[in-house]
Amino acid sequence: MRHLINITDFSVDEINELIDIANDIIDNPKDYMDICHGKILATLFFEPSTRTRLSFTSAMMSLGGQVLGFAEAASSSAAKGESVSDTVRTVGCYSDIIAMRHPKEGAPLIASERTTVPIINAGDGGHFHPTQTLTDLLTISREKGRLDNMTIGLCGDLCFGRTVHSLIEAMLRYDNIKFVLISPHELRLPKYMRETIEAAGAQWKEVERMEDVMEELDILYMTRVQRERFFNEEDYVRLKDTYILDLDKLEKAKEDLAILHPLPRVNEIAVEVDDDPRAKYFDQVLCGRYIRMALILRLLGIK
Numbered sequence: 001m002r003h004l005i006n007i008t009d010f011s012v013d014e015i016n017e018l019i020d021i022a023n024d025i026i027d028n029p030k031d032y033m034d035i036c037h038g039k040i041l042a043t044l045f046f047e048p049s050t051r052t053r054l055s056f057t058s059a060m061m062s063l064g065g066q067v068l069g070f071a072e073a074a075s076s077s078a079a080k081g082e083s084v085s086d087t088v089r090t091v092g093c094y095s096d097i098i099a100m101r102h103p104k105e106g107a108p109l110i111a112s113e114r115t116t117v118p119i120i121n122a123g124d125g126g127h128f129h130p131t132q133t134l135t136d137l138l139t140i141s142r143e144k145g146r147l148d149n150m151t152i153g154l155c156g157d158l159c160f161g162r163t164v165h166s167l168i169e170a171m172l173r174y175d176n177i178k179f180v181l182i183s184p185h186e187l188r189l190p191k192y193m194r195e196t197i198e199a200a201g202a203q204w205k206e207v208e209r210m211e212d213v214m215e216e217l218d219i220l221y222m223t224r225v226q227r228e229r230f231f232n233e234e235d236y237v238r239l240k241d242t243y244i245l246d247l248d249k250l251e252k253a254k255e256d257l258a259i260l261h262p263l264p265r266v267n268e269i270a271v272e273v274d275d276d277p278r279a280k281y282f283d284q285v286l287c288g289r290y291i292r293m294a295l296i297l298r299l300l301g302i303k
């Protein structure tokens with residue numbers, strides 16, 4: 001039985017295969033509409049979500065399967081003190097596959113040790129978010145026609161932003177990727193992630209101003225300052241508007257830059273950017289649905 005806890009649980013070949021399946025689904029959706037008939041996905045969300053939970057739901061429904069679950073810890077037996085392992089063993093009796101999000105780093109890994117059905121990590125604390133990364137990879141490959149040979153700027157809360165951590169781990173396995181880490185010092189990429197980049201021998205640099213590097217970038221990956229992971233509100237308020245991408249800041253950017261954001265956005269991309277052809281974050285949302293369809297098929301052993 002396979003799980004997806006960390007993006008590196010899947011080889012590059014397996015990820016490329018998922019991207020191929022997702023592209024085939026986009027081209028031939030009718031071929032897939034009943035393929036999961038009789039299967040049930042459980043979505044266990046101990047933390048808020050719009051896109052991830054609903055895209056999993058939409059993905060399973062688009063495959064002809066059914067979905068059950070909860071959207072907040074308060075409405076589950078976690079509120080009574082049940083362990084994640086017990087919840088997951090229970091839900092495994094009602095479903096064929098589980099997508100779970102949890103505020104504690106490592107919770108999906110623990111869940112995967114006791115489960116009877118495949119577990120998908122839909123975000124664990126400030127740690128990892130592998131299905132957002134699959135979404136990002138599908139988007140980048142559709143926009144650029146490749147996943148190697150590019151400079152990717154990651155901007156915002158690189159400390160607590162789990163999407164950034166998983167995306168870096170994934171991109172490190174492709175050739176000639178340069179990382180430009182754009183953040184205030186307090187929100188810089190955690191040491192264990194900087195060491196991971198070093199160990200892989202990739203090129204990288206850290207800067208504080210996005211204007212200084214804009215013209216180098218093929219991808220600009222914006223992120224939200226992760227309020228819920230701060231220890232005090234004062235720090236959040238001081239740092240939350242460090243970066244606001246607007247049309248002025250894009251002046252020197254490449255014409256074929258792709259601007260991505262896992263969303264939700266708070267203030268970090270001005271709404272005026274949405275009409276710029278380089279804004280790809282809503283295309284990215286759609287990719288999230290198709291790649292999750294591909295992932296469900298793969299983990300259920302159907303494809």
Ligand code: NCD
Nearest residue numbers: 051052123163224262263264
């Ligand atoms: C991200 C997350 O939950 O980490 N959202 C998402 O899943 N698309 C990013 C965020 O919340 O800032």
